[in-house]
Amino acid sequence: MGEVDPAFIQALEHQPKLDITEAEGIPLIDLSPLNSSDTDADFSSLVAEIGDACKNWGFFQVINHGVPSRCREKIEVVARKFFALSKEEKKKVGRDEVNPLGYYDTEHTKNVRDWKEVFDLTVKKPTIIPSSHESDDKELIQLMNRWPEDLPELREACEDYAEEMDHASFLRLNRYPPCPAPHLVLGVGRHKDPIALTILAQDEVGGLEVKRKTDGEWILVKPTPNAYIINVGDIIQVWSNDKYESVEHRVMVNSEKERFSIPFFLNPANSTWVEPLEELINKQNPAKYKPYNWGEFLANRAHSNFEKLDVENIQISHFRI
Structure with missing residues (x-):
């Protein structure tokens, strides 16, 4: 095994186990009833199935989702082409501290560097967000996508894919290179997604692990051909007042194969104040979170994902009552 930069090495208690436990019981849900032409179709059983999956796992896979396979194949091919470009070419569309869109390979999770490279873009053009998290800072910044000049098909493939995914908020292309020390590092460290919902396409290599709620074991989510993995994010946890929990997950790497994945992150408008929904709050079930502004x-x-900080980045736990 070769050596890796200490910035990538996980603390001993968070280093992955290479004897993998594959997931048993992560729901696989058939969405074909949603594509039915029957206007009187009863979706109650499907809704209940999704609700149970969100409550018991926080993760599930879906098939017969209606996204054309050609669209997914197209973006997967062009993603590989982009990451195969030279480092110099990729950095021409690199993100910076002002605009978090574009290419980068220095993301940190829990202040440990991730073994991956990423290309981020926004679906809404342009996207306006606060310039900082300070509530008294009223300045706004405009985020614009960055596209490589030598790969024009990347823009077309990403925009076509976004159209099929119904205009969700952010799209990311991930590449996890082979790693000489997969027992020491993670492609993405343990975390919960801060957004509302994640829709993930992963390749056949696999590596996504979910922390099982019943016993805290890390469980591998085995790839299912042409399926999407859906996971509940922090915003849904707050909206549901903890009925549905955002679950920790991470990504393992291996020494032989590169891995690609394409997550879609569904967010509310940046002006949204996130808080438990009124219809779920009563005297027996009071609000468990203070409101917070999503844009801030x-x-x-x-900012905290861009560089290593001395403290943990902001979490919904900071707003718990």
Whole structure:
């Protein structure tokens, strides 16, 4: 095994186990009833199935989702082409501290560097967010996508894919290179997604692990061909007042194969104040979170993901009552 930069090495208690436990019981949900032409179709059983999956796992996979396979194949091919470009070419569309969109390979999770490289873009053009997380800072900044000049098909593929995914908020292309020390590092460290919902396409290599709620074990989510992995994010946890929990997950790497994945992150408008929904609050079930502004929260997280900080980045736990 080769050596890796200490910035990538996880603390001993968070280093991955290479004897993998594959997930048993993570729901696989068939969405074909949603594509039915029957106007009188009863979706109650499907809704209940999704609700149970959100409550018991926080993760589930879906098939027969209606996204054309050609669209997914197209973006997967062009993603590989982009990451195969030279480092110099990729850095021409690199993110910076002002604009968090574009290419980067220095993301930190829990202040440990992730073994991956990323290309981020926004679906809404342009996207306006607060310039900082400070509530008295009223300045706004405009985020614009960055596109490589030598790969024009990247823009077309990403925009076509976004159209099929119904205009969700952010799209990311991930590449996890082979790693000489997969027992020491993670492609993405343990975390919960701060957004509302994540829709993930992963390749056949696999590596996504979910922390099982019943016993805290890390469980591998085995790839299912042409399926999407859906996971509940922190915003849904707050909206539901903890009925649905955002679950910790992470990504393992391996020494032989590179891995690609494409997550879609569904967010509310940046002006949204996130708080438990009124219809779920009563005397027996009071609100468990103080309201927070999503745009300010996003600005804080964008900065903390860009560089290593001396403290943990902002979490919904900071707003718990």
